[in-house]
Every structure is written in structure tokens, then in C-alpha cells.
Amino acid sequence: MTANKIAPLNTADGQALYKKAQKLIPGGTQLLSKRPEMFAPGVWPPYYNKAKGAEVIDLDGNKLIDMSICGVGATVLGYADADVDRAVKTAIDAGSMATLNCYEEVDLADLLVEVHPWADMARFSRSGGEAMAIAVRIARARTDRQVIAFCGYHGWHDWYLSANLADDGTLDGHLLPGLKPRGVPQELKGMMQPFHYNDAKSLKKIATKHHEKLAAIVMEPARNAPAPGFLSAVRQIADETGAVLIFDEITAGFRLATGGIHLTLGIEPDIAVFAKALGNGYPVSAIIGRERVMSTAQDTFISSTAWTERIGPTAAIATIRKHRKEGVPDHLVRIGKRVMSGWAKAAKGAGIEIEVSGIPPLAQFAFKAPSTDNVRTLFTQLMLDRGYLAKNTFYAMYAHTDAHIDGYNAACAETFEIIASALRSNKVEGLLRGPGAHRSFQRLT
Amino acid sequence: MTANKIAPLNTADGQALYKKAQKLIPGGTQLLSKRPEMFAPGVWPPYYNKAKGAEVIDLDGNKLIDMSICGVGATVLGYADADVDRAVKTAIDAGSMATLNCYEEVDLADLLVEVHPWADMARFSRSGGEAMAIAVRIARARTDRQVIAFCGYHGWHDWYLSANLADDGTLDGHLLPGLKPRGVPQELKGMMQPFHYNDAKSLKKIATKHHEKLAAIVMEPARNAPAPGFLSAVRQIADETGAVLIFDEITAGFRLATGGIHLTLGIEPDIAVFAKALGNGYPVSAIIGRERVMSTAQDTFISSTAWTERIGPTAAIATIRKHRKEGVPDHLVRIGKRVMSGWAKAAKGAGIEIEVSGIPPLAQFAFKAPSTDNVRTLFTQLMLDRGYLAKNTFYAMYAHTDAHIDGYNAACAETFEIIASALRSNKVEGLLRGPGAHRSFQRLT
Known part of the structure; x- marks a missing residue:
């Protein structure tokens, strides 16, 4: 299977609004890590309409599974968690x-x-x-x-x-x-x-x-x-x-x-x-x-x-209680491990080198390849076309299911093959529909 | 009418929780201006259960009309505003x-x-x-x-x-x-x-x-x-x-x-x-x-x-639109002016001197009397017993009605009489059920 058998994700409405945003908001967003340029400039959907569980519907109506930074790590239970939201709505009705x-x-x-x-x-x-x-x-x-x-x-x-x-x-x-x-x-x-x-x-x-x-x-x-x-x-x-x-x-x-x-x-x-x-x-x-x-x-x-x-402490109490009751850390570790081994397996299968790091709930990999910014941008673009929000970082949520991971790991295997082929034929940049992703700031580790 | 004809407000549950809070939260609250000590120590209800419109039900189940700082100025439309809350709940359902x-x-x-x-x-x-x-x-x-x-x-x-x-x-x-x-x-x-x-x-x-x-x-x-x-x-x-x-x-x-x-x-x-x-x-x-x-x-x-x-901008958009559509400033000014003239009239009637200042939606008065901290504490205590959250500052809300102001102005007239009598007989401190209120920090004006 090659990249061009799958239709490129259309994010035109999102891109248009982001152009407007850049005139109204210095930097375009409130958080560096949420700039579309950090993922795949001109291709990554800048905005969402709806988010539920691990699923996001972007401004253009595309349905995507979030296997990326998942609310920048904020939504550990998943998007629009029913239990937390119920507590918050009760707090709203009681006057926040x-x-x-x-x-x-x-x-x-x-x-x-x-x-x-x-x-x-x-x-x-x-x-x-x-x-x-x-x-x-x-x-x-x-x-x-x-x-x-x-x-x-x-x-x-x-x-x-x-x-x-x-x-x-x-x-x-x-x-x-x-x-x-x-x-x-x-x-x-x-x-x-x-x-x-x-x-x-x-x-x-x-x-x-x-x-x-x-x-x-x-x-x-x-x-x-x-x-x-x-x-x-x-x-x-x-x-x-x-x-x-x-x-x-x-x-x-x-x-x-x-x-x-x-x-x-x-x-x-x-x-x-x-x-x-x-x-x-x-x-x-x-x-x-x-x-x-x-x-x-x-x-x-x-x-x-x-x-x-009132909403802040209400949401925190509801989150902590559910987190404890459901044993969320065990789930995050299991899901994270499956993703990490999925990356390793996909890389091995495609014959490309990656380095996997982090703790399972906050996992990441790095391509060991020339012009890695372009390679990880291509990864993001190929995964978007397959219905996934993805980059080389994955934050696990309680809403991630084994079915999500099965599909994601299969899509990773497929995209890593395409990347391997593109690397061999020196076509990585040629496959990109936009510029390479920006780098985030460097952490002092 | 004298103070002892009206039952003192019972805020025992609230006071007990506040004692616990002082061990768990340095300073007891997140905001200096919300410390009960700023109003009437040991008497002012520290917590609320429910707030709607201009009405608050405290932790002990007392129903009180808020004629004080009204959410420290945050709730300009009123507590639990139906239009803003509806927009926020829709945003929650769409994933915040x-x-x-x-x-x-x-x-x-x-x-x-x-x-x-x-x-x-x-x-x-x-x-x-x-x-x-x-x-x-x-x-x-x-x-x-x-x-x-x-x-x-x-x-x-x-x-x-x-x-x-x-x-x-x-x-x-x-x-x-x-x-x-x-x-x-x-x-x-x-x-x-x-x-x-x-x-x-x-x-x-x-x-x-x-x-x-x-x-x-x-x-x-x-x-x-x-x-x-x-x-x-x-x-x-x-x-x-x-x-x-x-x-x-x-x-x-x-x-x-x-x-x-x-x-x-x-x-x-x-x-x-x-x-x-x-x-x-x-x-x-x-x-x-x-x-x-x-x-x-x-x-x-x-x-x-x-x-x-998502909630922040959603609430702001809903607030601004309603604010503009309903001509909220006119209402705030009218309500604020009625309160300011109510104070002046009550003071004149009781024969005590006050100084009224501020813009009508953010109005205040100061007692011109010895030990003003005790006098304003007594004002707060007497008004609590009459069903009002009140201090010498009033922030108008769109939810304040003429009926609220009628009742409040009447209660002010009554309490100013009691204060005048207490001042004449030097009994202000004797009437207090707790210590005098703390002063807020001084603004550099």
C-alpha cells in the first residue's frame, strides 16, 4: 500500500480559520505546543468541533482518533469524561x-x-x-x-x-x-x-x-x-x-x-x-x-x-476519585506499553531505526534518520490521512481502548513502511504536502 | 425595632468547616477578599451551597440576598446565569x-x-x-x-x-x-x-x-x-x-x-x-x-x-453578547444609584454621617464614626440577620431587581437606626457577636 491510495485529509476550513487567528492572536494559539506548525504545517487540523473519549471531530468534520498529546496531557481520563462532566454540570447548576x-x-x-x-x-x-x-x-x-x-x-x-x-x-x-x-x-x-x-x-x-x-x-x-x-x-x-x-x-x-x-x-x-x-x-x-x-x-x-x-475543585475531586476507583494508572501503563512495542515492531518490520523513550503513559520515539523533522512530519501527515492524530509523542488516556491501539499499531506499521521506502528513494520531502514541522523548545534534561 | 427582635443568623456548619479549612489551606481561602474575617469574623457565612440570580443559600441552609461584593465583581449578570450556563454546558458536551x-x-x-x-x-x-x-x-x-x-x-x-x-x-x-x-x-x-x-x-x-x-x-x-x-x-x-x-x-x-x-x-x-x-x-x-x-x-x-x-472563551462570548443585547450597564447604573441614594437617605434618617463614593455599579460608603471597623461589622451582622449579605461595598448585578433594592434599602434604614442608637449609647462593640472585621489592603489611589 502506498500513500497515494488514501485520500489526503481535507482541513481547509481549519486552515482558513487559523489564518484569521494569526492576525487576531499573536502566535495564533495560547500554547506553543498546540500550534499546528508543531505537527504538520498547513496539514494538521488547527481546530476541533467535538471531542469525546479518544475521538476528535475537527472543524472540517473529519473524525480522528487522538493518539498524540491528548489535550497536552490534561485529559488523562479522556475527552468529555461523563463522570467528571456530570459533577461539573451539577456545580454549574448550584452556581459556580x-x-x-x-x-x-x-x-x-x-x-x-x-x-x-x-x-x-x-x-x-x-x-x-x-x-x-x-x-x-x-x-x-x-x-x-x-x-x-x-x-x-x-x-x-x-x-x-x-x-x-x-x-x-x-x-x-x-x-x-x-x-x-x-x-x-x-x-x-x-x-x-x-x-x-x-x-x-x-x-x-x-x-x-x-x-x-x-x-x-x-x-x-x-x-x-x-x-x-x-x-x-x-x-x-x-x-x-x-x-x-x-x-x-x-x-x-x-x-x-x-x-x-x-x-x-x-x-x-x-x-x-x-x-x-x-x-x-x-x-x-x-x-x-x-x-x-x-x-x-x-x-x-x-x-x-x-x-x-467552584468548577476547578469539583472537576479535580471527580477526576481523582474516578482515577483511584478505576485503577487508571494500570490502564495507562498497559496502553502505553502496547504503543511503545507497536512502534518498535513497526520500525523493525520496515527496517528503520527509531529510539523509544519515556514512561509508558508519556511515551515518545525519535527517528534516527537524516532530516528527522521532515520524517516525523511525514509520519504525522500519513497518520492523519489514516484517521489518526499522531506525532512522535503519545500520551495515554483512560479512554484509549485495545481496539484503538490495534488500529493505530497497524497504521504505524503501514506508515513506517512508506517512510522506509521514502527514505530509501530520498523522497521524504517530496511526499510532504506542507513544510516540515517546527521543533518545540528543548527541555534541559 | 431593635436588633434583638430578630434571630441571629446561624452559620455553625459554615464556621466549623472554615476551622477545618484553616488547617488545610494557608489563610483559609484562595482570595483575601473572601475571608469571612473581612466581613464579620465568626458570624459571616464562610461557604455557600447554591447561588442563583442574586440569591445565595449558605452551608447552613440560610437564604440570603447578595448585596455585597457579588462574586468579587465576577458575576456581573448574576449567579448561575441561564444563558451563559447553557453555552458552557454545550461546550462541555462538545469536549472542553x-x-x-x-x-x-x-x-x-x-x-x-x-x-x-x-x-x-x-x-x-x-x-x-x-x-x-x-x-x-x-x-x-x-x-x-x-x-x-x-x-x-x-x-x-x-x-x-x-x-x-x-x-x-x-x-x-x-x-x-x-x-x-x-x-x-x-x-x-x-x-x-x-x-x-x-x-x-x-x-x-x-x-x-x-x-x-x-x-x-x-x-x-x-x-x-x-x-x-x-x-x-x-x-x-x-x-x-x-x-x-x-x-x-x-x-x-x-x-x-x-x-x-x-x-x-x-x-x-x-x-x-x-x-x-x-x-x-x-x-x-x-x-x-x-x-x-x-x-x-x-x-x-x-x-x-x-x-x-473551551469554557473560558465560551463563557466570555456568551457574557459579552448578553451584556450588549440587554443593555446591562444601564441596569447596573440604575440599581447602583438606587443603592447609593438608599444609603444616603438611611443615614440622613438615622442621623449618622457616611461618605458615599465610587461609580454606581461599584459603590461604597464609609461610616464617619469612631472605630469604623466595628461599626461596619455591626452593619454586616445586622444585615445578615435580616437576610442580606452586605458590607460597605456594593457591586451591582443584572440579576438585582427593584424588589431586591426596595427590601435592602428598608433593611439599611432599619440597621442604620440601630447603629445610630448604638453609637449614641456607646454599645457598638457590645452588640457584636464576634470581633471587628479586618481591613482589606489599602489601594494606592
Whole structure:
């Protein structure tokens, strides 16, 4: 079977609206990772009409199975989950906002502390980036220090992007390519000290140099497997320096456990931050932590009207309860493993080399080929034509079924054959209907 | 009629849950202005079960008419507005989050630009504070400068709270009492230059001193009436210095106009920021502006997953359309004027002195009496016992009817009589069932 036997996906209405959007919205979207250019420029459907389970209907009426980043990791249960949506609609009928507080925020704090026995208190906000900014504010207030040791990506706020300020303005952005710090005050330069995941020595070096100034260590506990002893070394450095250990669980949380991935790793932070999967796509984020750290939130000013509405905590409670009751992590791991082995098998069958990485619920592969951007764009284009939203990253949802994976794996096998043939005949670029995909920013790993 | 003829409101269940909340949530709530201590400690109902129109049922089952801050200004149409909620539920059924973008964000950008003809582009977020931080980032990126001239309150973020950093740490907070800057990097000190509303000279002084460094002028266009020529002087200073003029419309927007209050004032900013009323209580915020400024958002990194969900723009579109169709500002002004004259009449009748201020949809009064904190607490307590959520601030909603105002004005007349009598006999404190209310932070006006 070859590519031209299957009709190219028509996304004309979506492309037209995206052209309009680029005039009205700088950058076209609210999130870098949702730009169609990140997938297949001019080909990827920019907008959806309807999403249910793992199925998406785009603006042109195409029905597609989402085997890509699945709500950027937010919809861990699946799109329009019936149980979460029912709870939210009940909350809407009861009035989602009032002058008085919603009691659901107390219930959610209670539930998060129950799920994470090391934690005592919680604050809530509505997006991941602002939750990380709150965590950092609390850590700095708690310690009266300002330097942050970090690895990984943690959002758009000044505290984080200042890592990309350079002595020479022309070098701005060199540390985390793609994250432009323009507009971040130069005065914040030097406060962010990067270390590498699984390299305790690089953190130790920062701790030694900035001992008396180190406010926090900020990191994702795991995106791949931690090396033996790495996380306990991090915990020890935090204890020795008095720095607040902040685990960013925004992406990894609710994948391998109901709650933070750190629950599976035997290491307890001082603060953990959740967003994305916490509300199954409804905006809500949480900062949980030990009482001695969290109570400092009262000694600074952290306050916002939008954080008081009822839908966020309602959605989070419903998501956590279903997640726990249904044993969602087991399902995500099983589905993720099937996808990972499907990639490996398809690659082997087609005789092309790929490298598979990540944890099963957040899996990815990389083509080992010349001009990989074009190759992965071709993969996305071929999969779109076969009815799948796909790229070289797959976020598992509870709504993914074995039937989805069967079909997806078969389609992967087919497209990998076409890619292998195109690579052999040097026709990858020729098969593309648009330019190659843009690269996302690079994570500091 | 005296106070003891009416049964005291029983809020025992609410108080018990709030005690629990204070152990689980530092500060007890997500917003300073929603702390029961801000109204009547131990007496004010901390939580609600149901809110519809202008009516709230608290956790103890008390039915109360909200004549206070009404969702902190977010629910401009009223609680659980049928039209907005219908649109939101339809969006939920269509899937509120997906890998693809929601087309509603383009529609909302289009609508906001239509309503504000000077603006060309929009970005969206989910809370007011983060929207202001985005606006400031864009202004700093646009100008490659960092100093901000400001008046008024603009949220919890580092850029703003840094105004409260002092050379002497013990003086931290002196500029805006109640807004503690602990945890905000000292390096940001001096970037925030305060000026006074209706005092163009104080702004001019900053502009002269920091001319080459002035990134933005940040202010609410009006909370009271601007002095003749003040806003055009501000506009001129922005033009002369090249600073970006940012209007914070988070509170004043959608009160006197469908859109920013600046639409009624004849002055156009470079950026305007909306939250609160924009989504009638659903979390959504918007940064709109001129193309030459907003396009700079692409030269820095401003991106968050939660900003891409569908409910925010859906609620905003439904709110704006209803707001415009129903001529909501006229209603808010009429209701607000009736409340303001009700206060004045009640005070005159009781022989006590008050000072009424604000615009009619955002009205307030101050008792001119000794220990005013206790007096306004007594007012709140007496009004609670009469079935009203009330303090010395009133935010009008479209759901407020003349019948509400008739009842409220009568209750005010009654309580003002009791207060007058208590003042004469020096029994204000003796009548309180709890401590006096806390003061909110002071706005720099």
C-alpha cells in the first residue's frame, strides 16, 4: 500500500480559520505546543468541533482518533469524561461563583493531603505556570533566599525564564533554546542555576556554591527512570542546605499513580505542584506541601478571584476519585506499553531505526534518520490521512481502548513502511504536502 | 425595632468547616477578599451551597440576598446565569479540551476587537493576576525597558508586589499596606514607580526621571471620576516616553460599558486587561491591544495549557453578547444609584454621617464614626440577620431587581437606626457577636 491510495485529509476550513487567528492572536494559539506548525504545517487540523473519549471531530468534520498529546496531557481520563462532566454540570447548576467560598476547595485539599500523606496543606490556582510561580514564591518567602536550582521545563513566568538571560543579550535563550526571555528583567539574571537530571554532582556543585542563598530545588521527579540513588541525593542536598524541594508534577502526575509520580519513587518533596491531569481538562492547579513550608503563604500575598470558583475543585475531586476507583494508572501503563512495542515492531518490520523513550503513559520515539523533522512530519501527515492524530509523542488516556491501539499499531506499521521506502528513494520531502514541522523548545534534561 | 427582635443568623456548619479549612489551606481561602474575617469574623457565612440570580443559600441552609461584593465583581449578570450556563454546558458536551485548539478563542478575539475598535489582537489566560503579568511582560518586551509607573492594585505577582520592597526590609509593605512582598526578589526593588490617580504631575515626575527606562504606565482608567484632562495627560506622557499604556479593566470593565470603562472616557490605551466580569464567574482573562505592541508577544515566551480549554472563551462570548443585547450597564447604573441614594437617605434618617463614593455599579460608603471597623461589622451582622449579605461595598448585578433594592434599602434604614442608637449609647462593640472585621489592603489611589 502506498500513500497515494488514501485520500489526503481535507482541513481547509481549519486552515482558513487559523489564518484569521494569526492576525487576531499573536502566535495564533495560547500554547506553543498546540500550534499546528508543531505537527504538520498547513496539514494538521488547527481546530476541533467535538471531542469525546479518544475521538476528535475537527472543524472540517473529519473524525480522528487522538493518539498524540491528548489535550497536552490534561485529559488523562479522556475527552468529555461523563463522570467528571456530570459533577461539573451539577456545580454549574448550584452556581459556580459567589461572594462566599465554595466548600469543594476544602474537600479537595483534604483529598490531596490524604493521597499524599507527607503533605499537610494546599493552595489552588487555575493554570500550571501560575501554580509553579506560587510554589517558588512560597519557597523564597519560607527561606528568605532567592536562588533556585532547577532542571526541566516549568512554564512562562519571570522566575523561570530568567534562566535564559545572558550576560550578552545576544546569547539570551542559549540555555533553553526556544524559550525567549525578552521582557524579563535583567536584574533576575543569575538566580536560576541549572543542573542535570540524574546528575547529583551538578546539583551538589550549585548547593556548595550558593549554600546560604539556595531557596529551592525545582524539578520533575521523573520523566524517564531516575538513576539509583539520584532522588535520595537530591532530598539530602535539600535537607542539608535548607532549600525547599519542589516537585513539578504538572505533566508526570496522575500517570503512574493517583497523585504524584513521586509516590512510586519513595522520595517526598516539601512542595508538589499539580495541574493538567488534575482536572481532566478543566482549569485547576494545586500547590500542596508540608505545613512548615506552606504556612509561609500567609506571610506573603498570593490571592486571585478566579481561584475561588467552584468548577476547578469539583472537576479535580471527580477526576481523582474516578482515577483511584478505576485503577487508571494500570490502564495507562498497559496502553502505553502496547504503543511503545507497536512502534518498535513497526520500525523493525520496515527496517528503520527509531529510539523509544519515556514512561509508558508519556511515551515518545525519535527517528534516527537524516532530516528527522521532515520524517516525523511525514509520519504525522500519513497518520492523519489514516484517521489518526499522531506525532512522535503519545500520551495515554483512560479512554484509549485495545481496539484503538490495534488500529493505530497497524497504521504505524503501514506508515513506517512508506517512510522506509521514502527514505530509501530520498523522497521524504517530496511526499510532504506542507513544510516540515517546527521543533518545540528543548527541555534541559 | 431593635436588633434583638430578630434571630441571629446561624452559620455553625459554615464556621466549623472554615476551622477545618484553616488547617488545610494557608489563610483559609484562595482570595483575601473572601475571608469571612473581612466581613464579620465568626458570624459571616464562610461557604455557600447554591447561588442563583442574586440569591445565595449558605452551608447552613440560610437564604440570603447578595448585596455585597457579588462574586468579587465576577458575576456581573448574576449567579448561575441561564444563558451563559447553557453555552458552557454545550461546550462541555462538545469536549472542553482537546489536542486541537478551540475555535471559540478566535471568535472571542474577534468580538473583543470589535467592541474595542482601537485594539487589533488578543491573548487569553484564566485569572486576572496572570493576565496583568502577561501585559507587563509584553510591554517590557516591546520597549526593552523595565520600569513601571503605576497606581492602584494589580494582583499578587512579583512584578507588582516588588513595589512594596524597601531598602530596609523592616519597611517592606509600607507603600501598599497589607500586600506583603516576602519571597519577591530584592533585585526587583525600584522598578515600580507609584503615582497618584488624578495627579498627572506625579506621573510626569516619574516620566522625566526614568524616561529612557519606562516600559509601561499601569492603572485602572477609573474607579471614581477622572479629573478633567487627567487621562489625556497620561496618554500624552505615554506617547512622549514610548511607554506602553496598560489599562487594568479587571474590576471596572463591563460596568459602564460592554467592554472597558475607558470606552466611556474617550482615552485609548495600548493594552487593556479583562478578567472577573468577562466570563461571569467562569475563569477567563484577556489581554487586548494594538498590533504593534501585542505582536511582541511572539518575541517572548507566554504559553500555558490551561489557557487553551473551551469554557473560558465560551463563557466570555456568551457574557459579552448578553451584556450588549440587554443593555446591562444601564441596569447596573440604575440599581447602583438606587443603592447609593438608599444609603444616603438611611443615614440622613438615622442621623449618622457616611461618605458615599465610587461609580454606581461599584459603590461604597464609609461610616464617619469612631472605630469604623466595628461599626461596619455591626452593619454586616445586622444585615445578615435580616437576610442580606452586605458590607460597605456594593457591586451591582443584572440579576438585582427593584424588589431586591426596595427590601435592602428598608433593611439599611432599619440597621442604620440601630447603629445610630448604638453609637449614641456607646454599645457598638457590645452588640457584636464576634470581633471587628479586618481591613482589606489599602489601594494606592
